[in-house]
Amino acid sequence: MHIDQWIEGVPPTSVYALIALIIGLESIGIPLPGEIALVTASLLAARGVVSPWWVAACAILGAVIGDSIGYAIGRRGGRPLFDRLGRRFPRHFGPEHLETAERSFHRWGMWAVFFGRFIALLRIFAGPLAGALRMPYWKFLIANVLGGVAWAGGTTLLVYQVGKVAEQWLKSFSWIGLVAAALGGVGSAWLMKRRAAKARAEHPEQSGGLSGEPMEPAAAPVESAVD
Incomplete structure (x- = not known):
């Protein structure tokens, strides 16, 4: 069962906690489909199953807290942590993924944390990598909060509005x-x-055949007798 089908089967009152948990774990560094979960919950809100405000609030909370925990883990574990994760989970934490994320951080700094919210790869790496690279926490926190509000709140609002319009159109x-x-x-x-x-x-000569009436067979040719 896909994550979206699973969320739709959860009682409405539990959707908020589930969204905060999935997005929080993804922000810590665990590769989970947080964006799919958020879109699914926003569509449920468009159908009136849950409140869009609570979906957005729980998503923002999960994003900010998860990233902060990821930052603490990365600061404590440092580069050796990513080396171990790369050997164990090469599809998500391989050397090429880490190099791409590091280049983004060295080039953009705080903006890498902010815009990392909108990019699947950086969304997993943002917190732990910012801690491992010793980014000052106050800078990280500002970018983390702003990015979480823009991504979680913006995605919820956009999908909710699109869902309402699509429902009326359908x-x-x-x-x-x-x-x-x-x-x-x-x-x-x-x-x-x-x-x-x-x-x-x-x-008109074929009208008999077209109308379904039997057509008279053509007369057979008369053979001339040869003496």
Whole structure:
């Protein structure tokens, strides 16, 4: 079962805690589909199952707290921590992933933490790598909070609005589709009838066969006797 199907099966009151947990664990450095979970919860909010405000608040809380825990782990473990993770989980913490994240941090600093929220790779690395690189915590915290609010709050609001519009459109589409199907059926029948009438007018000798009436067999040729 995919993460989105799993969340939809959870009682509404537990969705908030689940969203905070998934996004928090992803922010610590555990590769989980936090973005998919957030989008699924936002769509549930668009359907009225849960509150979009609570979804956004729990997502922001999970992002900020998870990143802060990840920062503490990275600061304590340092580069050897990523080397061990790279050997154990090469698909997520391989040397090429770490090098890409490090280049982003050295080039952008605080902005790497902020924009890392919107990039799957940096979202996992942001907290632990900022700690391992000894970024001052106050700088990290500012970028962490701003990034969490922009990503979690913005994603929830956007998906919620799109979901509401799509829901209204789909309700209208059910009637539009029914009318279009009926008009299409009438139009197809009229077109086929017109083509059949045109064919009979152009080839009247074949009208018997076209109408389903048996056609008289042609008379056999009379052979002349040869003396």
